[in-house]
Amino acid sequence: MSSTEEKFSLQEVLVSFKSCLVDDDQDVLVEHYLSGWKGLVRFMNSLGTVFSFVSKDAVSKIQIMEKYLAGEHGERYRTLQSMVEYELSSNLVDLNKRGSHPESGCRTILRLHRALRWLQLFLEKLRTSKEDSTTSTLCAEAYNDSLANYHPWLIRKTANVAFLVLPTRNTFFEVMNVGTTEDVVDMLGEAMPYVCNVYDFTQELYSQHNLLDIP
Ligand SMILES: CCCCCCCC/C=C\CCCCCCCC(=O)N[C@@H](COP(=O)(O)O)[C@H](O)/C=C/CCCCCCCCCCCCC
Numbered sequence: 340m341s342s343t344e345e346k347f348s349l350q351e352v353l354v355s356f357k358s359c360l361v362d363d364d365q366d367v368l369v370e371h372y373l374s375g376w377k378g379l380v381r382f383m384n385s386l387g388t389v390f391s392f393v394s395k396d397a398v399s400k401i402q403i404m405e406k407y408l409a410g411e412h413g414e415r416y417r418t419l420q421s422m423v424e425y426e427l428s429s430n431l432v433d434l435n436k437r438g439s440h441p442e443s444g445c446r447t448i449l450r451l452h453r454a455l456r457w458l459q460l461f462l463e464k465l466r467t468s469k470e471d472s473t474t475s476t477l478c479a480e481a482y483n484d485s486l487a488n489y490h491p492w493l494i495r496k497t498a499n500v501a502f503l504v505l506p507t508r509n510t511f512f513e514v515m516n517v518g519t520t521e522d523v524v525d526m527l528g529e530a531m532p533y534v535c536n537v538y539d540f541t542q543e544l545y546s547q548h549n550l551l552d553i554p
Pocket residue numbers: 349379380382383390392393394396397450451453454457478482486489494498505515554
């Protein structure tokens with residue numbers, strides 16, 4: 340079983356996003372950030388092949404970053420701050436149009452960062468939802484208010500069709516392997532501040548360096 344095919348555990352995802360914040364929430368460890376994403380991909384894979392176009396893209400972005408981490412300059416990719424400083428000072432980012440660095444670390448993390456905003460909105464909606472809420476509606480609302488703004492029409496359309504086959508809220512909660520609905524809601528409440536802190540830190544870092552629109 341590969342690392343993205345193991346059973347999903349919401350607890351593990353929570354631990355990854357919690358442990359990726361370092362230096363009083365002033366930096367993010369790339370390895371733990373990617374572990375959080377790998378956990379989410381496992382969850383997505385458990386939902387069936389209809390979401391494979393989404394998980395394939397997430398996996399390819401995780402793999403790009405893992406290559407950097409394992410490469411010659413791996414130490415420079417240890418945290419988001421050091422990655423940004425290294426890539427910018429070495430002119431390794433295509434800032435205005437795609438050129439000789441189409442898969443920079445800064446660009447790749449930006450794509451995941453935008454998806455993290457979707458996750459933040461979706462988890463909060465799930466946490467505060469009523470028993471009869473439909474996950475497809477919650478998911479579509481979160482997507483249309485965030486990630487969809489960066490996607491072309493065809494992807495938006497495909498994503499919104501895929502959301503229609505999402506399982507019910509109860510099934511969703513069962514797959515999280517946490518316990519009762521109350522346990523899931525509690526754990527989501529505990530997880531949200533960490534996901535928010537990771538998102539806010541990255542947003543601020545990218546904003547300071549004008550990296551929020553990398554093509
Ligand atoms: C407690 C857990 C509950 C929720 C678990 C959710 C699990 C989600 C796992 C992964 C999320 C998806 C990550 C998607 C990354 C997308 C990055 C992106 O925007 N890529 C596009 C741009 O990349 P470049 O071309 O510029 O390199 C790329 O074009 C996108 C392709 C795929 C389509 C993405 C659709 C996104 C829909 C997100 C909702 C997923 C629904 C899952 C429902 C649980």
